[in-house]
Amino acid sequence: MQRRYNAAYVWTEEGLRPDWSVVVDEQSAQIVAVAPRQETRARYPDAAETDWRECALLPGTVNVHAHAFQHLARGRGVDQPFLQWRDQALYHITPHLDAHSLYLASKLAFVEMLRAGITTVAEFFYVHGDSLDNDRAVIQAARDSGIRLAFARAFYDWQGAPGPYRETIDEAVRRTQTLAQEVAGDSRVSLHVAPHSLHGASDDMIRQAYALSRDLNVPCHIHVAEEQFEVDEVRARTGRTPVEHLRHLEVLGPHTIAVHLVWITPGDIEILAQTRTQWAYCPSSNLFLADGIAPLPQLVGHGITAGLGTDGGCSNNRSSIFEEMRMAALVHKGYQRDATAVNWPTVLEMGTSQGAQLLTVPAGIIAPGHLADFIGINLSDPSLIPWTPDTLLANVVYSMQPSAVQEVVVDGRPVVRDRAWQSGDQAALIQDVQTLVHTWQA
Missing domain, CATH: 3.20.20.140 (Metal-dependent hydrolases)
Known part of the structure; x- marks a missing residue:
């Protein structure tokens, strides 16, 4: 199955690209296309869609x-x-x-x-x-x-x-x-x-x-x-x-x-x-x-x-x-x-x-043939405001807080959605760790 992630911006090797999409083959967990949204829609009409239009899509x-x-x-x-x-x-x-x-x-x-x-x-x-x-x-x-x-x-x-x-x-x-x-x-x-x-x-x-x-x-x-x-x-x-x-x-x-x-x-x-x-x-x-x-x-x-x-x-x-x-x-x-x-x-x-x-991992770049490991940065997070296309990445380095990381995809699979970990019960995990460490003090 193929999935198209439609983002406000995609950071490629050539720079930030507005209104672009990343197409992922979920079986191989690889990126198959990175292009303007309308182009990917025409080339991959049967791909499922995920709307990240409030986010900038960056490599994990x-x-x-x-x-x-x-x-x-x-x-x-x-x-x-x-x-x-x-x-x-x-x-x-x-x-x-x-x-x-x-x-x-x-x-x-x-x-x-x-x-x-x-x-x-x-x-x-x-x-x-x-x-x-x-x-x-x-x-x-x-x-x-x-x-x-x-x-x-x-x-x-x-x-x-x-x-x-x-x-x-x-x-x-x-x-x-x-x-x-x-x-x-x-x-x-x-x-x-x-x-x-x-x-x-x-x-x-x-x-x-x-x-x-x-x-x-x-x-x-x-x-x-x-x-x-x-x-x-x-x-x-x-x-x-x-x-x-x-x-x-x-x-x-x-x-x-x-x-x-x-x-x-x-x-x-x-x-x-x-x-x-x-x-x-x-x-x-x-x-x-x-x-x-x-x-x-x-x-x-x-x-x-x-x-x-x-x-x-x-x-x-x-x-x-x-x-x-x-x-x-x-x-x-x-x-x-x-x-x-x-x-x-x-x-x-x-x-x-x-x-x-x-680490010899084909990731870290948003490009065809690379692993579908990427993140969505919420462009409305206060820690990024104000931004323009020429200041956004500098803000990511110097001002962004963790709250801006809204979406995370690893191996073509969403593992964080709307800032929430998807693969388990975070509250139960925290309680288990707290209980464990407190037993050491007994």
Whole structure:
């Protein structure tokens, strides 16, 4: 079945187009036409119609780095240095985590993301326990919520971490291979590989994880130079910066997604550019945890492909890529004392087409052949007013509130209608999470 979405404006690669329509083949979940409304009506007379004439139709945003389970620690460890935050938030709730609690946490996070216009998320998950039950619970939460999921399965063998995080190399490889087979053929779930970091995974584990990512032909995610202590530890152990050491391990390249990149040198930027390594930038989390400010203008200036991530529900503590767009632009204007340092088109692309490119998802652009993952922005929302065709997209980045996200379509299927999540009972989900967390206090 084909469906025609008639919008007040459609944002295409050529810009905003007034009174255009997007035609979706609901069986393949692909966009088949983007053209003026009258033209699509003539070409697709039998297509069902959906009226979005009070909305601008934009690509769904792409969240390239998240830890959904951390929603259960929201509000814990706030205003604390990184290691105290880790102990008071993450390590505090870890003993309580099982498949059921992880399912609820992930579903809550994914619903919040969908309502904020996120249609794809890379979930960097490391609370595995001693089986695949926890992993499967997170994946099921994505399926039930309606979001598109890149499940970045972490490899973690640092002996100082809680037991549920740790696996041997053989266990991590075998379980990841099993999970990859299980999700094969799922149109909305893909599996990626994610050695945690140079402090969370041994050099051998990182090498093995990267090799597996190449065998599976999927991206390899890794936290890099988020904190000063990580840089100091790696230098003390190897005499290299984290980026230099990852190059030494031969795990950088166009299939690698380096997360954070806060504490890097000009030489590191050259290495990242030469190897065509990609970057997941989490500006709000980096500020919330006082990590520092990653050199966005310099990295982008070297041609490094960059996407935006929300990071964790207790390290941000919001889940909106539109929020990350605004934050990324504003923090660098202030830090550089240069209003031109980062502009809205740059961050808008980071949150849409470039994020999709990082995750190898054919989305983030409204064009034939791309996935039908898009959103409707209500043009009457007060946070956008006043707008004109030449100011609308700048307003989306700098002034828009989440209330403006009225409609969300993922894989050709509406998952948010008139601001309401369609795939389940949101009130019951909230009550289940509240009840769960309060039982931990008993």
